[in-house]
Amino acid sequence: MKKPIATPSMTKEILERHALFAKKNYGQNFLVDSGVVDKIARNAVVSDHCAVFEIGPGIGALTQYLCTYAKQVVSFEIDERLKDVLADTLSEFDNFTLVMEDFLQVDLAQWVERYRAQGYDVVIAANLPYYITTPILFKIFESGADIAAITVMMQKEVADRFYAQPGSKDYNALSVITQFRCSVHPVMKVPRNVFMPKPNVDSAVLQFRFIEHEPLDEERFFAMVKACFGMRRKTILNNFSSVCENKQHAEKMLISSDIDPRVRSEQLDLKAFLRLYEVYENESGSTC
Numbered sequence: 001m002k003k004p005i006a007t008p009s010m011t012k013e014i015l016e017r018h019a020l021f022a023k024k025n026y027g028q029n030f031l032v033d034s035g036v037v038d039k040i041a042r043n044a045v046v047s048d049h050c051a052v053f054e055i056g057p058g059i060g061a062l063t064q065y066l067c068t069y070a071k072q073v074v075s076f077e078i079d080e081r082l083k084d085v086l087a088d089t090l091s092e093f094d095n096f097t098l099v100m101e102d103f104l105q106v107d108l109a110q111w112v113e114r115y116r117a118q119g120y121d122v123v124i125a126a127n128l129p130y131y132i133t134t135p136i137l138f139k140i141f142e143s144g145a146d147i148a149a150i151t152v153m154m155q156k157e158v159a160d161r162f163y164a165q166p167g168s169k170d171y172n173a174l175s176v177i178t179q180f181r182c183s184v185h186p187v188m189k190v191p192r193n194v195f196m197p198k199p200n201v202d203s204a205v206l207q208f209r210f211i212e213h214e215p216l217d218e219e220r221f222f223a224m225v226k227a228c229f230g231m232r233r234k235t236i237l238n239n240f241s242s243v244c245e246n247k248q249h250a251e252k253m254l255i256s257s258d259i260d261p262r263v264r265s266e267q268l269d270l271k272a273f274l275r276l277y278e279v280y281e282n283e284s285g286s287t288c
Helices: 006-018 036-045 061-068 082-089 108-116 130-141 156-163 173-181 218-228 235-245 248-255 270-281
Strands: 050-055 070-076 096-101 119-129 151-156 180-191 203-210
Touching: 006 082, 036 061, 036 119, 036 151, 036 180, 036 203, 050 061, 050 108, 061 070, 061 119, 070 108, 082 096, 108 119, 130 151, 130 156, 130 173, 151 156, 151 180, 156 173, 156 180, 156 203, 173 180, 173 203, 173 218, 173 270, 180 270, 218 270, 235 248, 248 270
Parallel strands: 050 070, 050 119, 070 096, 119 151
Antiparallel strands: 151 203, 180 203
């Protein structure tokens, strides 16, 4: 590998050579710490036969390390200015493919199947733009694609909600819904001073891996979970009653699920919500 791109001097040189600047509307903050990108790449490449799908390669700081560790790297980029830049910064790699498309618009399942058919383990890696983190992750979660792992950097405040445990201030419906779909593993915290330009917040890297469940109506389950967190300071009985016409029946279902109606939703783990959903589904033909 040539000199790391992820240093202040090299990043500045590349930006000046190509007359580039970070675009705020794309949420661009370039990583300038090679140790950080190396650790992200090492965690992202989970097998010896990986194809990495990268979202938003920027000038190639993380991509450079992904190309070093993975068999194939496919990067999706929306900023047309970066096409020539990446052809320059990643010219040494023959395992790199650039796709100039908005990741939110691509047929992810089709792309994954193409590489799975060739025997690759497909993983996703990214330094995600803060303003669009949740839509990107939910596109991946809802794609149904055979993805081995998702390793992404995001705003620390958002990462805390994805990873939050029952009883913590960050635990909410997003935590439950995400942890229903995936195991969530914190990889590292990333301070704001390793970016150029420096953002106003710190970041964190999380890794998600899909979990297999007994099939259920996910849309209905997620709607129930969201209702249970409707008013944060209310008891679960008050919130859960919003999906039932009869508060007494809601209380009966909670007790049948081995849940104290007086607790708040923030105190309940995923297993409790799954128990409640099972009772809720069995009772849905009556007063709910």
